[in-house]
Amino acid sequence: MEMVKDVLLGLWESSGFNLMTWQEGVMILVSFVLLYLAIVKKFEPLLLVPIAFGIMLANLPGAGLMADPAGLMDASQKVAGAHWYDDGVLRLIYAGVKSSIFPCLIFLGIGAMTDFGPLLANPVSLLLGAAAQLGVYVAFVLAILFDFTPKEAASIAIIGGADGPTAIFLTGKLAPDLLAPIAVAAYSYMALIPLIQPPIMKLLTTEKERKVEMKQLRKVSKTEKIVFPIVVAALCALIIPSCASLIGMLMLGNLFKECGVVDRLTDTAQNALTNIVTIMLGLTVGATANGGTFLRGQTLLIIALGLTAFASSTAGGVLLGKVLYLITGGRVNPLIGAAGVSAVPMAARVAQTEGRKYNPTNFLLMHAMGPNVAGVIGSAVAAGFLLMVFGK
Amino acid sequence: MTITDALITSVIGICVVMLILAIIAVLIILVSKVIRTIESKAKKSPAKSEAVIGSPAAVPVSDGANNGEVELIDTDEKTAAIIMAIVSQKSEIPLNRLSFKSIRLMDENEKGGDK
Numbered sequence: 065m066e067m068v069k070d071v072l073l074g075l076w077e078s079s080g081f082n083l084m085t086w087q088e089g090v091m092i093l094v095s096f097v098l099l100y101l102a103i104v105k106k107f108e109p110l111l112l113v114p115i116a117f118g119i120m121l122a123n124l125p126g127a128g129l130m131a132d133p134a135g136l137m138d139a140s141q142k143v144a145g146a147h148w149y150d151d152g153v154l155r156l157i158y159a160g161v162k163s164s165i166f167p168c169l170i171f172l173g174i175g176a177m178t179d180f181g182p183l184l185a186n187p188v189s190l191l192l193g194a195a196a197q198l199g200v201y202v203a204f205v206l207a208i209l210f211d212f213t214p215k216e217a218a219s220i221a222i223i224g225g226a227d228g229p230t231a232i233f234l235t236g237k238l239a240p241d242l243l244a245p246i247a248v249a250a251y252s253y254m255a256l257i258p259l260i261q262p263p264i265m266k267l268l269t270t271e272k273e274r275k276v277e278m279k280q281l282r283k284v285s286k287t288e289k290i291v292f293p294i295v296v297a298a299l300c301a302l303i304i305p306s307c308a309s310l311i312g313m314l315m316l317g318n319l320f321k322e323c324g325v326v327d328r329l330t331d332t333a334q335n336a337l338t339n340i341v342t343i344m345l346g347l348t349v350g351a352t353a354n355g356g357t358f359l360r361g362q363t364l365l366i367i368a369l370g371l372t373a374f375a376s377s378t379a380g381g382v383l384l385g386k387v388l389y390l391i392t393g394g395r396v397n398p399l400i401g402a403a404g405v406s407a408v409p410m411a412a413r414v415a416q417t418e419g420r421k422y423n424p425t426n427f428l429l430m431h432a433m434g435p436n437v438a439g440v441i442g443s444a445v446a447a448g449f450l451l452m453v454f455g456k
Numbered sequence: 457m458t459i460t461d462a463l464i465t466s467v468i469g470i471c472v473v474m475l476i477l478a479i480i481a482v483l484i485i486l487v488s489k490v491i492r493t494i495e496s497k498a499k500k501s502p503a504k505s506e507a508v509i510g511s512p513a514a515v516p517v518s519d520g521a522n523n524g525e526v527e528l529i530d531t532d533e534k535t536a537a538i539i540m541a542i543v544s545q546k547s548e549i550p551l552n553r554l555s556f557k558s559i560r561l562m563d564e565n566e567k568g569g570d571k
Contacts (some may be wrong), residue, residue, distance in 0.1 A: 183484075187481035187484040187488075190478070190481040190484075191474065191477060191478060191481065194470075194473045194474045194476075194477040197470065197473050198470060200469070200470075201466035201469050201470050204462060204465070204466055205459065205462045209459060213457075214462075217457075217462070284488075285491060285492070287491045287495065288488050288491050288492075291487055291491065292484065292487075295480075295487060296480055299480060299483065300480075303476055303479075304476070438477065441477065442477055445477070446469065446473050449469050449472050450469070453465060453469075
């Protein structure tokens with residue numbers, strides 16, 4: 065009888081239920097909420113499902129999936145004699161985030177899926193994509209005001225770029241401790257774009273501006289589409305070398321798509337590769353959210369600053385749209401400026417939906433796709449700038 | 457970092473992003489002009505007819521000289537022109553090489569069609 069009692073006691077003492085701290089318990093509940101939002105409410109499910117599951121796995125006490133006894137990434141956990149293969153499996157996969165391999169590979173896939181045709185047909189769209197990075201810099205100043213370090217402020221600010229891989233890329237380099245809250249905030253706001261953007265678009269534009277019908281875009285030749293990624297990759301990398309990895313991979317993926325002679329590579333980049341990397345990226349980003357570091361007042365502040373960044377970026381795009389409306393004598397609908405916040409193609413769809421509310425015959429989607437894909441380039445350039453300034 | 461430093465960094469940052477994207481925009485315009493000039497010169501010699509493909513709205517309803525007569529059943533000329541332009545663009549076959557025999561409005565209950 066005594067032996068049975070000892071066995072049961074030992075079982076209880078080594079079980080996760082006994083070892084669990086309140087922070088880990090809360091994080092597991094948070095992961096359930098995120099899974100609910102992803103599966104039932106369809107909030108960015110492709111990323112939120114692996115992120116939420118990663119949060120749950122990393123907070124299971126005793127499992128040690130993010131343990132780092134070899135001290136590869138966290139010297140404080142180093143145990144004498146431990147090898148790299150003694151690290152937890154998620155910690156090993158996380159090396160792909162830490163080394164920026166995953167965000168860059170995701171950019172390759174995005175490039176292979178993106179049609180830059182609307183941007184080439186209307187190059188002024190690029191300015192809207194640039195103006196919609198305003199939130200990055202507004203959030204940066206605010207984060208400094210709230211006593212974040214410059215590296216942390218830069219990582220929080222990039223949420224305003226509305227580009228998940230870019231946010232992960234920059235945060236992984238500048239403030240890896242904030243990776244989980246920043247990634248969760250960035251993807252949550254992207255899912256909430258249809259709720260966040262319309263009130264700002266309505267507030268900053270008049271009904272007359274929202275009704276503007278834009279001229280049909282010209283047809284872009286195949287040669288233009290092939291030359292574009294080569295020129296942009298070379299130019300951006302020469303001006304800001306720190307953005308070469310993101311822009312380079314984005315443009316390589318796009319060249320695969322447009323050149324028409326590497327169909328198998330295009331297919332792999334668009335589908336298999338992107339899907340595999342998405343699983344590993346989401347899972348390990350989620351796994352960085354351990355209760356001890358996530359459950360702080362700082363996380364709430366990051367989420368609030370992220371929202372400010374998103375809103376300011378939308379405002380920046382719309383305001384430049386208004387300027388273009390005035391300059392062109394009313395030929396540009398300012399609503400397409402809101403699509404400059406990257407988040408392809410959700411932001412462009414919002415511009416289309418809002419435009420049709422005020423003019424049912426209006427079709428803004430293709431016009432909004434220009435600033436939308438310009439936003440991808442703009443956010444990568446903004447991240448490159450911040451990395452150049454604070455990455456030393 | 458002081459607020460002043462943060463503000464200066466932000467102003468420089470947004471200016472850098474604007475400048476780089478403006479340079480790309482100018483480059484696109486220049487490269488596009490060069491490419492379109494070269495392409496239009498190359499197109500002038502073989503056949504003028506292919507230029508029609510780029511502007512679907514300008515497609516004639518029936519190009520009798522090239523394709524023969526198109527029989528329109530319960531379909532107006534504007535709709536027929538749009539359908540022919542879409543088929544041409546999606547199939548990437550110039551209109552003067554496509555032959556339309558008839559375009560018929562299908563009944564909702566009908567499945568499939570011959571054209």
